[in-house]
Amino acid sequence: MLIKIPSTSDCKESDVTPESIYLSRRALLGSSLAGLAVSAMPGWAQADEASRYADVEAGAAPAWFKDKLSSTKWQAVTVKDEAITPFKDATHYNNFYEFGTDKGDPAQNAGSLKTEPWSVVIDGEVAKPGRYALEDFIKPYQLEERIYRLRCVEAWSMVIPWLGFPISELLKQVEPTANAKYIRFETLQDPKTMPGQRSGFALIDWPYVEGLRLDEAMNPLAILAVGMYGRELPNQNGAPLRLVVPWKYGFKSVKSIVRISLTSEQPKTTWQSIAASEYGFYANVNPTVDHPRWTQAHERRLPSGLFSPNIRQTEMFNGYGEQVASLYTGLDLRKNY
Ligand SMILES: Nc1nc2c(c(=O)[nH]1)N[C@H]1C(S)=C(S)[C@@H](COP(=O)(O)O)O[C@H]1N2
Ligand SMILES: [Mo]
Numbered sequence: 041m042l043i044k045i046p047s048t049s050d051c052k053e054s055d056v057t058p059e060s061i062y063l064s065r066r067a068l069l070g071s072s073l074a075g076l077a078v079s080a081m082p083g084w085a086q087a088d089e090a091s092r093y094a095d096v097e098a099g100a101a102p103a104w105f106k107d108k109l110s111s112t113k114w115q116a117v118t119v120k121d122e123a124i125t126p127f128k129d130a131t132h133y134n135n136f137y138e139f140g141t142d143k144g145d146p147a148q149n150a151g152s153l154k155t156e157p158w159s160v161v162i163d164g165e166v167a168k169p170g171r172y173a174l175e176d177f178i179k180p181y182q183l184e185e186r187i188y189r190l191r192c193v194e195a196w197s198m199v200i201p202w203l204g205f206p207i208s209e210l211l212k213q214v215e216p217t218a219n220a221k222y223i224r225f226e227t228l229q230d231p232k233t234m235p236g237q238r239s240g241f242a243l244i245d246w247p248y249v250e251g252l253r254l255d256e257a258m259n260p261l262a263i264l265a266v267g268m269y270g271r272e273l274p275n276q277n278g279a280p281l282r283l284v285v286p287w288k289y290g291f292k293s294v295k296s297i298v299r300i301s302l303t304s305e306q307p308k309t310t311w312q313s314i315a316a317s318e319y320g321f322y323a324n325v326n327p328t329v330d331h332p333r334w335t336q337a338h339e340r341r342l343p344s345g346l347f348s349p350n351i352r353q354t355e356m357f358n359g360y361g362e363q364v365a366s367l368y369t370g371l372d373l374r375k376n377y
Contacts, residue, residue, distance in 0.1 A: 146276035203267030
């Protein structure tokens with residue numbers, strides 16, 4: 041991210057997936073209301089579910105995940121007039137530096153990540169700290185499908201159907217104290233299975249850490265995801281638990297989370313620590329504030345190739361301003377990038 045300036049050559053023509061794996065666009069359009077729809081999945085769409093994800097590789101989902109699917113609220117949020125990015129692109133064009141810095145490295149190397157058993161620690165400024173096996177951690181929550189844009193700070197983007205639950209639901213369970221002002225998320229640190237953590241070239245002081253202001257985490261759009269494309273998360277996308285905050289640059293959406301801490305101080309986050317002049321704590325998608333080395337006014341929507349670069353204008357807050365702009369009233373977004 042730091043070293044690479046994005047260009048259309050980042051995504052080779054060979055990365056681009058044939059049309060056959062696009063989801064039924066008509067099915068998606070049919071179910072979306074004005075811009076961003078919040079609704080239970082209608083009966084017809086449920087029936088359609090198998091075909092919407094017909095080209096998605098099945099994984100070996102743990103039993104708890106399959107149980108969760110039966111009560112999942114499908115298409116709780118969707119994106120109008122934009123096709124979902126093919127599964128192949130979303131799983132073969134990744135940033136997950138624990139597995140290498142090339143876009144293809146995570147797909148190639150993340151097989152070594154052991155996601156079962158997995159536990160999550162909740163600590164810091166909470167009334168109910170604890171360490172939970174993942175299936176117990178997830179138990180209280182109904183999964184929802186959230187189809188969101190994902191905009192990387194490198195100026196490419198995708199549309200991904202996540203399966204997760206609002207962080208606000210978690211906060212209700214763990215009860216932040218009056219001192220809690222921020223939430224901090226930490227990725228697994230395990231050099232044995234994460235080759236990027238063994239590399240002498242690594243810029244990152246592991247583990248990868250991200251954070252949000254508590255009111256940002258409480259926003260209904262902020263979720264913890266355990267799945268995508270109707271299945272569990274593939275390892276390269278941050279299995280078994282990752283953050284998704286669609287109005288912020290992709291680097292905020294920390295993968296393979298093992299610790300969630302409520303803090304009184306703003307956490308030191310990974311990319312801000314590496315280059316504070318380029319990557320801020322807020323990292324809200326903002327087409328009017330350029331990265332020091334490239335414009336943020338537009339983006340390449342994947343799949344994108346040399347002959348079909350698929351460039352589109354970047355939207356303020358990635359198109360989610362109606363839901364999140366009020367979080368930043370009075371804040372100078374040019375200074376607080
Ligand atoms: N632990 C960890 N989380 C991470 C990253 C990473 O390198 N390590 N990369 C981030 C960046 S820069 C982006 S754009 C998204 C990419 O998510 P995706 O590969 O699922 O599209 O993950 C984010 N989460
Ligand atoms: Mo990113």
